[in-house]
Amino acid sequence: MADFDVIVVGAGPAGSVASYLLAKKGYTVLLVDRGKRVGSKNMFGGRLYAWSLQEVFPNFWEEAPVEREVKKEVLGFISGNEGVEVSLSWEPQAKSFTLLRAKFDEWLSQKAEDAGVEVISGIRVESPLIEGGKVKGIVAEGDERLESEVVVAADGVLSFMAEKAGLRPPLRKEDFAVGVKEVIELPKEKIEDRFGLEGKEGAAQLYIGFTGGVIGGGFIYTNLNTISLGVVARIGSLYESLDKVQYSMWNLLDEFKAHPMIRKYVRGGKLVEYSAHLIPETQFLREVKLYSDGIVLVGDAAGFCVNYGVTVRGMDFAIESAKAAAEAIDHALKSGGATSSNLSKYLELLNKGMMRELDQAKKAVDLMENPRIYTSYPNLIIKLMKHMFHVSGRPRKSLYEASKEFMKEESISLFTAIRDIWKMLRSL
Amino acid sequence: MNIAVLLKQSIDVQELMVDPDSDKIYLEEAPTKPGEIDLNAVEEAVRIKEKVGGKATLIMLSTWGSSGKRKREAREAIKRSLAMGLDDAIFIFGADGREVDTYVSAKVIAEKVREIEANLVLAGEGSEDNFTGLLPARVAAELGWPYVAYATSIEVEGDHLIVTRSLEDYEEKVKVKLPAVISVTQEINKPRIPKLMEIVKAGKKPVKEEEFNKKHESKLKIKSIKVPKVERKKVVIEGDLDEVLDKLLQALKEEGVI
Ligand SMILES: Cc1cc2nc3c(=O)[nH]c(=O)nc-3n(C[C@H](O)[C@H](O)[C@H](O)COP(=O)(O)OP(=O)(O)OC[C@H]3O[C@@H](n4cnc5c(N)ncnc54)[C@H](O)[C@@H]3O)c2cc1C
Numbered sequence: 192m193a194d195f196d197v198i199v200v201g202a203g204p205a206g207s208v209a210s211y212l213l214a215k216k217g218y219t220v221l222l223v224d225r226g227k228r229v230g231s232k233n234m235f236g237g238r239l240y241a242w243s244l245q246e247v248f249p250n251f252w253e254e255a256p257v258e259r260e261v262k263k264e265v266l267g268f269i270s271g272n273e274g275v276e277v278s279l280s281w282e283p284q285a286k287s288f289t290l291l292r293a294k295f296d297e298w299l300s301q302k303a304e305d306a307g308v309e310v311i312s313g314i315r316v317e318s319p320l321i322e323g324g325k326v327k328g329i330v331a332e333g334d335e336r337l338e339s340e341v342v343v344a345a346d347g348v349l350s351f352m353a354e355k356a357g358l359r360p361p362l363r364k365e366d367f368a369v370g371v372k373e374v375i376e377l378p379k380e381k382i383e384d385r386f387g388l389e390g391k392e393g394a395a396q397l398y399i400g401f402t403g404g405v406i407g408g409g410f411i412y413t414n415l416n417t418i419s420l421g422v423v424a425r426i427g428s429l430y431e432s433l434d435k436v437q438y439s440m441w442n443l444l445d446e447f448k449a450h451p452m453i454r455k456y457v458r459g460g461k462l463v464e465y466s467a468h469l470i471p472e473t474q475f476l477r478e479v480k481l482y483s484d485g486i487v488l489v490g491d492a493a494g495f496c497v498n499y500g501v502t503v504r505g506m507d508f509a510i511e512s513a514k515a516a517a518e519a520i521d522h523a524l525k526s527g528g529a530t531s532s533n534l535s536k537y538l539e540l541l542n543k544g545m546m547r548e549l550d551q552a553k554k555a556v557d558l559m560e561n562p563r564i565y566t567s568y569p570n571l572i573i574k575l576m577k578h579m580f581h582v583s584g585r586p587r588k589s590l591y592e593a594s595k596e597f598m599k600e601e602s603i604s605l606f607t608a609i610r611d612i613w614k615m616l617r618s619l
Numbered sequence: 620m621n622i623a624v625l626l627k628q629s630i631d632v633q634e635l636m637v638d639p640d641s642d643k644i645y646l647e648e649a650p651t652k653p654g655e656i657d658l659n660a661v662e663e664a665v666r667i668k669e670k671v672g673g674k675a676t677l678i679m680l681s682t683w684g685s686s687g688k689r690k691r692e693a694r695e696a697i698k699r700s701l702a703m704g705l706d707d708a709i710f711i712f713g714a715d716g717r718e719v720d721t722y723v724s725a726k727v728i729a730e731k732v733r734e735i736e737a738n739l740v741l742a743g744e745g746s747e748d749n750f751t752g753l754l755p756a757r758v759a760a761e762l763g764w765p766y767v768a769y770a771t772s773i774e775v776e777g778d779h780l781i782v783t784r785s786l787e788d789y790e791e792k793v794k795v796k797l798p799a800v801i802s803v804t805q806e807i808n809k810p811r812i813p814k815l816m817e818i819v820k821a822g823k824k825p826v827k828e829e830e831f832n833k834k835h836e837s838k839l840k841i842k843s844i845k846v847p848k849v850e851r852k853k854v855v856i857e858g859d860l861d862e863v864l865d866k867l868l869q870a871l872k873e874e875g876v877i
Contacts, residue, residue: 194816221815221819223815228650228692228695231650301691309819309822311815311818311819312695314815314818331814331815333812333814335814335815335816337815337816461638461640463636
């Protein structure tokens with residue numbers, strides 16, 4: 192007999208939600224995470240869109256350790272020492288929150304534990320237990336074998352579970368972007384003053400134009416008394432080794448932090464935490480098989496993450512996929528077992544739900560691959576603004592004349608610009 | 620044999636953050652974990668039990684505040700020690716580190732040792748954060764039992780123990796009649812790492828949770844906890860590589876470093 196009905200590997204948002212829902216349905220569930228403490232090493236940029244978790248825990252933000260509700264969006268364009276910030280203050284109907292993963296992931300796993308899940312941290316799962324081509328459980332460190340009816344691989348972007356179960360090809364560096372982030376402590380009042388916030392309002396600020404043409408940018412999210420500040424960039428074929436990527440990422444982050452427009456936000460702050468992490472690129476999803484006999488992939492392990500160049504969305508998709516996986520597993524176990532054909536319900540559910548949004552998001556991602564977004568357009572916007580505000584007592588060129596000149600300087604033809612704008616409108 | 624093992628949650632010093640400007644130490648934010656040497660005591664208890672039979676109970680008095688986080692960390696540590704092979708645990712929670720010095724701790728712990736009628740108390744030679752090394756001796760005093768410190772091996776001979784103590788220049792073998800209190804060193808054994816399924820099963824072993832009862836007054840009051848100041852010399856040596864090396868060596872010699 193199996194040791195558990197379900198074994199879930201990885202206690203990020205995907206793993207905790209999947210195991211919570213399955214325990215609620217009455218299954219025996221083991222949730223294993225390699226972190227010394229659940230969530231202790233997990234990181235992300237800083238913002239969770241609430242829609243998918245809200246269905247599992249209505250009004251979760253009243254109880255969960257979230258930091259601030261995002262009510263201010265800032266888009267920033269950087270060129271050299273100069274910059275433009277465009278800001279939107281609003282009351283979004285669809286809520287989103289800034290948060291810190293260590294606390295949040297621990298809370299989520301605690302929810303799972305309260306629902307009856309066996310949560311074990313500090314143990315690494317080495318591989319799926321495969322017999323006769325089917326996944327029968329897991330092999331944990333120390334060559335310990337545990338059996339289950341089905342395994343949920345929620346082990347994140349590098350998912351060795353998925354790879355060893357033959358559900359996705361070995362890693363290539365083109366399949367990832369990389370992000371580095373610092374958490375900087377500042378008094379609550381300072382944060383509210385500097386970012387123009389009141390009470391528990393939060394800001395999400397994104398910046399492009401300083402990456403030297405590399406697809407990527409910087410972000411700032413305000414927490415209660417810290418700010419999350421970081422840089423995301425495509426690895427692509429730019430670097431030979433991950434070490435070099437890390438090195439240049441930290442340099443990029445330092446540059447970003449020192450920019451005259453940015454440094455005023457962090458002045459006097461204390462660095463309390465730093466971390467780096469990979470982000471799966473969406474095109475990689477095409478090569479992933481989402482399930483097979485005895486195993487289902489959820490969250491980053493399945494590639495359900497969208498990197499819009501600067502902002503990354505993955506937590507909400509991780510949670511949504513966990514919900515679909517739990518439902519599909521329930522269906523399969525009630526229909527005679529976790530065979531590949533019974534588990535196909537998973538894809539069916541995804542196709543009816545979040546896949547549509549994911550597909551749409553992919554189009555936006557294609558758009559964001561346009562290198563002009565990371566160099567020429569920020570330059571152009573800044574030049575135009577400068578032209579508008581330049582007063583010297585002498586007549587100047589009309590805005591139209593000036594824009595033509597600036598576009599030439601940035602080698603953007605009118606045709607290219609119109610095409611870019613058209614593409615942008617179509618994909619958004 | 621009826622063994623009581625003492626385990627203390629220590630601040631995980633490796634994850635302790637300090638603000639060099641204000642000297643603030645982020646004690647609350649730092650996680651706690653079982654002291655390494657305490658785990659040697661747990662391991663030794665399990666080994667003795669495996670050899671001569673009996674029962675081993677964990678006693679934990681939690682001393683780093685009473686937040687939910689501290690409670691979770693402590694429960695996790697208890698589960699791990701139970702997974703290593705202890706039978707059950709008593710968890711005394713709610714004391715603040717500043718309220719309990721070793722005097723109070725020893726009184727509380729000795730009471731529990733009597734309650735479970737243990738005839739052997741095992742503890743680490745010192746905790747990882749405070750390292751006063753006083754607690755096992757004080758427990759022995761409270762109980763009126765003999766105390767053998769710094770054990771590097773323990774053998775059971777009927778109702779006696781043969782304890783080897785490793786001292787700086789020589790090794791001492793002591794024969795002690797039970798009941799007794801022994802503190803162990805890190806050399807005594809290598810704590811086992813429990814398997815996943817053992818941890819799962821340990822979750823079902825009995826843990827008695829009790830509120831800390833403030834009936835004893837601490838004799839020692841901690842007034843402040845500060846970072847030791849290291850004054851930097853702030854010397855910059857310039858020149859080409861050979862020159863710099865010479866000057867550096869010279870400077871180090873002058874300082875008596877080499
Ligand atoms: C720089 C950056 C910024 C981001 N910003 C955002 C953002 O603002 N908003 C957003 O929604 N998303 C963001 N994301 C994406 C988001 O972090 C992920 O999509 C999300 O964390 C995926 O959740 P998950 O549960 O699938 O995996 P993870 O959160 O990665 O969790 C995987 C878990 O599995 C465990 N694990 C791994 N291997 C093993 C093993 N062998 N054995 C046992 N346990 C194992 C790990 O310890 C970890 O706890 C960002 C990502 C990065 C890198």
